Amino acid sequence: MYEITEKQELAHTVYLYKIKAPLIAKKRRAGQFVVLRMNEHGERIPLTIVDSDEKAGTITIIVQEVGKSTAILGDMGAGDSILDVVGPLGKPTHIENFGVAVCVGGGIGTAPVLPIAKALKAAGNKVISIIGARTKGLLILEKEMKEASDELWVTTDDGSCGHHGFVTQVLQNFINEGMKIGCVVGIGPVPMMRAVANTTRPYKLLTVVSLNPIMVDGTGMCGSCRVTIGRKNQFVCVDGPEFNGHEVDFDELIMRNRSYIKEEKSAMEEFTYHEGDKCYERCDK
Amino acid sequence: MSGPKDAKPKQGGRQSMAEQPPLERIRNFFEVPLGYTPEQAMLEASRCIQCKKPLCVGGCPVNINIPWFVRLIAEGKFSEAARKIKETNGLPAVCGRVCPQEDQCEKVCIIGKKGDPVSIGRLERFAADYEREHGEAELPEIPKWTGKRAAVVGAGPAGLTVASDLVKKGHKVTVFEALHTAGGVLMYGIPEFRLPKKIVQSEVEFLKRMGVEIVLNAVVGKLETIDELLADGYGAVFVGSGAGLPNFMNLSGENLIGVYSANEYLTRVNLMKAYLFPEFDTPVIRGRKVTVFGGGNTAMDSARTALRLCPEEVTIVYRRSREELPVRVEEVHHGEEEGLRFQFLTAPKRFTGDRDGRLIAVECVKMVLGEPDESGRRRPSEVKGSEFQIETDVAIVAIGNGANPLIPQTTPDIKVNKWGNITVDQDTGRTSKKGVFSGGDIVRGGATVILAMGDGRRAADSMHEYLMTGAW
Ligand SMILES: Cc1cc2nc3c(=O)[nH]c(=O)nc-3n(C[C@H](O)[C@H](O)[C@H](O)COP(=O)(O)OP(=O)(O)OC[C@H]3O[C@@H](n4cnc5c(N)ncnc54)[C@H](O)[C@@H]3O)c2cc1C
Ligand code: SF4
Ligand code: FES
Numbered sequence: 001m002y003e004i005t006e007k008q009e010l011a012h013t014v015y016l017y018k019i020k021a022p023l024i025a026k027k028r029r030a031g032q033f034v035v036l037r038m039n040e041h042g043e044r045i046p047l048t049i050v051d052s053d054e055k056a057g058t059i060t061i062i063v064q065e066v067g068k069s070t071a072i073l074g075d076m077g078a079g080d081s082i083l084d085v086v087g088p089l090g091k092p093t094h095i096e097n098f099g100v101a102v103c104v105g106g107g108i109g110t111a112p113v114l115p116i117a118k119a120l121k122a123a124g125n126k127v128i129s130i131i132g133a134r135t136k137g138l139l140i141l142e143k144e145m146k147e148a149s150d151e152l153w154v155t156t157d158d159g160s161c162g163h164h165g166f167v168t169q170v171l172q173n174f175i176n177e178g179m180k181i182g183c184v185v186g187i188g189p190v191p192m193m194r195a196v197a198n199t200t201r202p203y204k205l206l207t208v209v210s211l212n213p214i215m216v217d218g219t220g221m222c223g224s225c226r227v228t229i230g231r232k233n234q235f236v237c238v239d240g241p242e243f244n245g246h247e248v249d250f251d252e253l254i255m256r257n258r259s260y261i262k263e264e265k266s267a268m269e270e271f272t273y274h275e276g277d278k279c280y281e282r283c284d285k
Numbered sequence: 286m287s288g289p290k291d292a293k294p295k296q297g298g299r300q301s302m303a304e305q306p307p308l309e310r311i312r313n314f315f316e317v318p319l320g321y322t323p324e325q326a327m328l329e330a331s332r333c334i335q336c337k338k339p340l341c342v343g344g345c346p347v348n349i350n351i352p353w354f355v356r357l358i359a360e361g362k363f364s365e366a367a368r369k370i371k372e373t374n375g376l377p378a379v380c381g382r383v384c385p386q387e388d389q390c391e392k393v394c395i396i397g398k399k400g401d402p403v404s405i406g407r408l409e410r411f412a413a414d415y416e417r418e419h420g421e422a423e424l425p426e427i428p429k430w431t432g433k434r435a436a437v438v439g440a441g442p443a444g445l446t447v448a449s450d451l452v453k454k455g456h457k458v459t460v461f462e463a464l465h466t467a468g469g470v471l472m473y474g475i476p477e478f479r480l481p482k483k484i485v486q487s488e489v490e491f492l493k494r495m496g497v498e499i500v501l502n503a504v505v506g507k508l509e510t511i512d513e514l515l516a517d518g519y520g521a522v523f524v525g526s527g528a529g530l531p532n533f534m535n536l537s538g539e540n541l542i543g544v545y546s547a548n549e550y551l552t553r554v555n556l557m558k559a560y561l562f563p564e565f566d567t568p569v570i571r572g573r574k575v576t577v578f579g580g581g582n583t584a585m586d587s588a589r590t591a592l593r594l595c596p597e598e599v600t601i602v603y604r605r606s607r608e609e610l611p612v613r614v615e616e617v618h619h620g621e622e623e624g625l626r627f628q629f630l631t632a633p634k635r636f637t638g639d640r641d642g643r644l645i646a647v648e649c650v651k652m653v654l655g656e657p658d659e660s661g662r663r664r665p666s667e668v669k670g671s672e673f674q675i676e677t678d679v680a681i682v683a684i685g686n687g688a689n690p691l692i693p694q695t696t697p698d699i700k701v702n703k704w705g706n707i708t709v710d711q712d713t714g715r716t717s718k719k720g721v722f723s724g725g726d727i728v729r730g731g732a733t734v735i736l737a738m739g740d741g742r743r744a745a746d747s748m749h750e751y752l753m754t755g756a757w
Binding site: 023024027037041042043044068069083084085086087088089216217219220221222223224226227228233238252255256258259260263264266267 | 463464465473501502503504507508509529530531533535539540542543545546548549552553557558562563564565566567568570641642689690691
């Protein structure tokens, strides 16, 4: 059992958790993830490790409620325990001094960007970050990203905060202005990562994305997480999660991520039905 | 009520074992063969003529004293029989169910020369089940602590055997397992209806009672490396990480929704209990028509699992002919009873899907068999122009597994062969790295439970010697 020592609500249905897992806290590096299973009946779901505190023996994860498993987690709080936490999985981010590194985080994707931005900064890069969300209330980690970066740009789709529009527009501006960019890290919803890769492709800018396919074991044993990268099948859990964005078949990833759309919906309906009251409360906020 | 068939003991000849009737069992995940009654077991055991030079013992990869335990059963001393087996085989309830006895002990049994051999496997299962169900499993005596510690990577049959043997020699043993449950393929691969998971777990519990420490959710190489374990006070390490890297066929459309590796399909259903979705949260696509590619145990287990998830039709597509099927005859027989179809001399060419990327068909081609290849099996080749479509919405690729690369990647001084399997000294299980031993599927590629256990046994002996003397 892995105890939740702290929970914060970062935005509507977006929570930060600190979980007691001393050995993982000691070993993990930027870019790696854990697989969680909430209870005996639960699924195994991958989540990026955003931060860790070796002294306290905790790792930090940030979760948005999107389906049954994350909703169950969303109902848990400090003092509750998660049944299984496995990690650190995947390869760490390749960190070096690229000169100028642009870190792009979309929605909840800002969470995995944060540790990478910190590591890039520590390696001597000038870190320029762009974070975006649909609307102001869904922006997360603005303060932390500001601290981790030399410059921070904010965008919202509805213009309620920062630049009115998409993260890729800001990135395009940088390129148009002739900024010497050494590396772009883009993490967020798959369509956003595809847009980042498409933006940088004509300029052959090194672009790293972090993929989030459906996983089961997370140790390379099942192949559920396979994605075509440069015409080759790769297992994201062991060969990734980070890949060259210009080689990723994003359309295939989007397609595969919809494998269980029917099942997920029915599970969620059943869950909210049984948890009737709470859901009402949650939706009403 | 139509009772299970052949449940009654009969005089003379081999005792058959009661089974769930096919039409009933494809609607559940309960075990298919129901086991012997005590009367049947005693009758069957009395068929053994107690050879002076028993051939069966030589046919058993861990040389169980077969005539001895069989005699105990004939005398009605069932739990004693189980204890006798456990002197050489720590997992008799498992092996009695999944060992290919027809190729091992029973193949060479003298009685088999003139009729059916003694049902050694069923008797093994009977004794182990009896002991467990009657709560008569006795803890072996554990000697005083030697002061030495050993680490085991992977809680499959190889690793569990090493752990059991080493605690019995007085060492402290910690098993590190990547998944949330111990058992390896016994838990995630072999289906419930062939090997009930509570049997595997009761074996694991038994080990824990003997003092073996099992750490779950611990991926060695990621959490701690082998070098760190060695530096942490573990005098020796056994690597039994299995052959868990699924092979794909590299065909167009193989990433469509509905195409699974057998590992993923079986893991979802067995380990994550997708057959109980939505009571359990992990889903699996059940499909209407399921096609399985391959001819081994894994293909058969996938197909028989699919039959129970109630699609209309399940077909195994195999490149060679029925004669070359590597799977156990008993399993083919069970599968066919359950309505499984075979499409022999056929190979897939590509998968096609609908607009959402969901699988709808697989294009196949007919094959003919040519001259035998290195493996002695006749090499199949395509019949030009014989392409045809099989309508299918779930495809399961069961063409074998490669070696799990995690340990060799993070411990480069452990030598591997060109397929990534760890190379060891056959007799001792020693790897190229001092203090590190290995066995089971990570060494052999996909093999069997009993061979993995045999490796574990040999490795445990040499680990004991190494721990006590330090001589490499
Ligand atoms: C579907 C299927 C059906 C089969 N049917 C039969 C049968 O009927 N009869 C038979 O004799 N054989 C059968 N086999 C083969 C048999 O299961 C294997 O030969 C046997 O399980 C190998 O044992 P093992 O201990 O080497 O490895 P495994 O059983 O594969 O166990 C390895 C364990 O190590 C863990 N692990 C891997 N890497 C790490 C790491 N880095 N850190 C920590 N843990 C790790 C894995 O999670 C796993 O639990 C079947 C195999 C399959 C897949
Ligand atoms: S070979 Fe057959 S008859 Fe002889 S001891 Fe073994 S089981 Fe009994
Ligand atoms: S999640 Fe199973 S191989 Fe990656």
